[in-house]
Amino acid sequence: DADVTQTPRNRITKTGKRIMLECSQTKGHDRMYWYRQDPGLGLRLIYYSFDVKDINKGEISDGYSVSRQAQAKFSLSLESAIPNQTALYFCATSDPPGQINNEQFFGPGTRLTVL
Amino acid sequence: DAKTTQPPSMDCAEGRAANLPCNHSTISGNEYVYWYRQIHSQGPQYIIHGLKNNETNEMASLIITEDRKSSTLILPHATLRDTAVYYCIALAGQGGKLIFGQGTELSVKP
Numbered sequence: 001d002a003d004v005t006q007t008p009r010n011r012i013t014k015t016g017k018r019i020m021l022e023c024s025q026t027k028g029h030d031r032m033y034w035y036r037q038d039p040g041l042g043l044r045l046i047y048y049s050f051d052v053k054d055i056n057k058g059e060i061s062d063g064y065s066v067s068r069q070a071q072a073k074f075s076l077s078l079e080s081a082i083p084n085q086t087a088l089y090f091c092a093t094s095d096p097p098g099q100i101n102n103e104q105f106f107g108p109g110t111r112l113t114v115l
Numbered sequence: 116d117a118k119t120t121q122p123p124s125m126d127c128a129e130g131r132a133a134n135l136p137c138n139h140s141t142i143s144g145n146e147y148v149y150w151y152r153q154i155h156s157q158g159p160q161y162i163i164h165g166l167k168n169n170e171t172n173e174m175a176s177l178i179i180t181e182d183r184k185s186s187t188l189i190l191p192h193a194t195l196r197d198t199a200v201y202y203c204i205a206l207a208g209q210g211g212k213l214i215f216g217q218g219t220e221l222s223v224k225p
Contacts, residue, residue: 004158033212042202042215043159058212090158104151104213106158 004107023091032074117142117205133190137203
């Protein structure tokens with residue numbers, strides 16, 4: 001079974017709808033991240049969380065919100081979706097710095113299309 | 116946060132070594148150089164990282180210049196499955212927040 005899972009994998013929605021993307025991990029990591037990727041570009045950080053009570057804005061947080069329901073779950077919401085939020089969304093996890101390897105582990109991605 | 120610069124694309128013959136360069140002239144003393152790759156819209160995959168010494172693992176080698184202003188990722192015997200976009204990243208502070216550029220699209224050809 002995958003260590004980092006994302007649901008749904010694909011979603012088509014309409015402008016103005018509320019959408020929630022979910023991420024779950026079985027790695028036992030404290031840190032979780034949400035990124036988006038537009039065609040031909042690298043990933044950009046939306047929000048990140050260092051533990052259950054910690055939420056931080058990333059590079060492009062406008063139009064998004066997050067919820068860290070438990071150590072293993074981190075959800076991304078689009079309160080009122082707009083077409084330029086059409087993108088590939090990735091969740092990732094990592095251990096805190098100070099561990100031997102601060103590697104991030106990525107989920108398979110959610111492809112979101114807003115019409 | 117140090118910015119990295121990579122060539123947009125490179126080709127490599129199957130079985131040969133692939134050498135992917137990265138410039139990070141503004142890297143600070145406590146920033147690591149990380150390499151990730153992304154195969155065809157899958158989630159990025161960690162390859163290797165280093166601070167100032169050269170590093171090797173089962174996937175690749177990382178050569179960092181003595182002044183730390185540039186580095187090279189080496190895939191010693193590239194296969195078709197190594198075709199991917201490779202990202203060189205200077206780890207931003209203590210937060211573990213990866214800042215992705217546009218990477219290098221490596222095409223391994225038969």
